[in-house]
Amino acid sequence: MAAESGKIDPMHQFEVTPLGGGFNLGGHEVLFTNSALWMVIAAIALGLFMWGGMRRQLVPGRWQAAVEGFTGFISNMMIANIGTEGRKYTPYVFSLFMFILFCNLLGMLPLGVLGLHPFTVTSHIAITGVLALISFAIVLVVGFWRHGLHFFSLFVPHGTPLPMIPIIAPIEFVSFMVRPFSLGLRLFVAMTAGHVLLKVLSGFVINGFNAETLWLGSIVSVLSFILMIGISALELLVAGIQAYVFALLTSLYINDAVNLH
Amino acid sequence: MPQIAQLTADNWYLASQLFWLLVVFAGIYLVIGRGMLPKIEATVDARDRKVADDLAAAKAAHAAADNLEESYRQQSDASRAAAQKAVAAAKDKAAKDAEKRLAKVDAELSEKLAAAEAGVAAARKSAMAEIESVAADAAGDLVAKLSGVKVAAADAKAAVKAVLHG
Numbered sequence: 001m002a003a004e005s006g007k008i009d010p011m012h013q014f015e016v017t018p019l020g021g022g023f024n025l026g027g028h029e030v031l032f033t034n035s036a037l038w039m040v041i042a043a044i045a046l047g048l049f050m051w052g053g054m055r056r057q058l059v060p061g062r063w064q065a066a067v068e069g070f071t072g073f074i075s076n077m078m079i080a081n082i083g084t085e086g087r088k089y090t091p092y093v094f095s096l097f098m099f100i101l102f103c104n105l106l107g108m109l110p111l112g113v114l115g116l117h118p119f120t121v122t123s124h125i126a127i128t129g130v131l132a133l134i135s136f137a138i139v140l141v142v143g144f145w146r147h148g149l150h151f152f153s154l155f156v157p158h159g160t161p162l163p164m165i166p167i168i169a170p171i172e173f174v175s176f177m178v179r180p181f182s183l184g185l186r187l188f189v190a191m192t193a194g195h196v197l198l199k200v201l202s203g204f205v206i207n208g209f210n211a212e213t214l215w216l217g218s219i220v221s222v223l224s225f226i227l228m229i230g231i232s233a234l235e236l237l238v239a240g241i242q243a244y245v246f247a248l249l250t251s252l253y254i255n256d257a258v259n260l261h
Numbered sequence: 262m263p264q265i266a267q268l269t270a271d272n273w274y275l276a277s278q279l280f281w282l283l284v285v286f287a288g289i290y291l292v293i294g295r296g297m298l299p300k301i302e303a304t305v306d307a308r309d310r311k312v313a314d315d316l317a318a319a320k321a322a323h324a325a326a327d328n329l330e331e332s333y334r335q336q337s338d339a340s341r342a343a344a345q346k347a348v349a350a351a352k353d354k355a356a357k358d359a360e361k362r363l364a365k366v367d368a369e370l371s372e373k374l375a376a377a378e379a380g381v382a383a384a385r386k387s388a389m390a391e392i393e394s395v396a397a398d399a400a401g402d403l404v405a406k407l408s409g410v411k412v413a414a415a416d417a418k419a420a421v422k423a424v425l426h427g
Binding site for chain 1: 262263264265267268273274275276277278279280281282283285286288289290292293294295297298299300301302304305307308311
């Protein structure tokens with residue numbers, strides 16, 4: 001990708017670099033990395049955002065209304081998908097949604113202008129995969145806790161004719177087991193692809209102005225820059241949508257475990 | 262691709278990634294998900310309940326006002342009906358009184374009339390009797406003057422009576 005650009009490597013933004021503070025945990029060295037830094041920044045930004053909505057006024061101000069918009073969005077989604085029992089799982093899904101959303105959006109910050117390197121935490125499958133596995137583990141624990149071995153009837157959809165069960169059940173089982181992978185992969189791929197695309201286009205902008213035939217290079221640069229503006233807007237949308245999809249699918253999977261069929 | 266490269270077991274930063282993710286996400290879950298979110302939801306719920314209560318109170322007040330207006334209307338209807346009844350009764354009484362007085366006056370008048378008629382009849386009768394006796398006297402005198410025959414007073418009287426009464 002962008003081979004002719006020489007120095008501009010669109011994958012460089014995904015590199016994890018140590019920032020120090022290492023200690024040993026069970027034979028593995030744990031370092032404070034730029035990835036960890038951006039997770040902490042996301043957590044602090046989220047904490048500040050939520051803290052601004054804690055004034056608990058009867059008539060909310062703008063900030064409180066914004067925070068209540070987010071909480072209401074998630075709790076309505078939980079109630080719509082799971083029922084009133086879904087409120088129990090709202091703290092987890094809300095944390096998930098807000099963490100992913102803030103990581104996605106912070107990764108989009110144009111801090112490169114200031115010489116800093118924003119890092120998109122959610123563009124790493126190690127992160128999204130673990131979040132997906134946590135969701136999947138909750139589904140399994142809740143499902144077996146509430147329904148015991150009867151939870152396996154999830155693999156037999158309601159009204160399946162008896163002779164079809166040996167064929168349907170393995171398919172359902174595979175589609176169930178694929179869930180954590182598809183859940184983690186979807187977010188990782190969307191974030192990675194968007195950021196690679198933006199970096200490739202920005203490489204075009206820079207190399208266009210550095211080209212030997214400046215008039216042609218300028219045309220390429222300007223067109224690429226216009227495209228970048230549009231794609232940046234699209235990426236902001238994707239950042240919100242991917243966080244929503246992750247939370248929505250998690251709530252649907254939890255619904256399977258809570259309300260088996 | 263650093264994302265895939267870190268999934269190999271000997272990668273130096275996979276452990277850091279997982280450790281910090283779990284620490285940060287657990288922190289978010291405990292502080293924000295368990296700590297702040299329920300308070301915000303409680304605020305929203307309290308507001309929703311307050312709005313619902315206020316709406317219910319407004320509805321109740323509206324119903325009470327409707328009832329009040331209805332009872333006021335009924336009361337005014339009733340008092341109007343009572344007033345009309347009183348007026349009608351007064352009118353009725355007045356009419357009856359007038360009738361009674363009229364009847365009384367009527368009776369008095371007819372009594373007076375009857376008395377007057379009786380007086381007239383008596384006067385007429387006495388006048389008739391007087392006329393009879395005067396006529397009988399005059400007839401007797403006339404007969405005596407014309408024929409020199411003395412007519413008995415009783416005869417003259419009978420003859421006059423026959424003439425007078427046809």
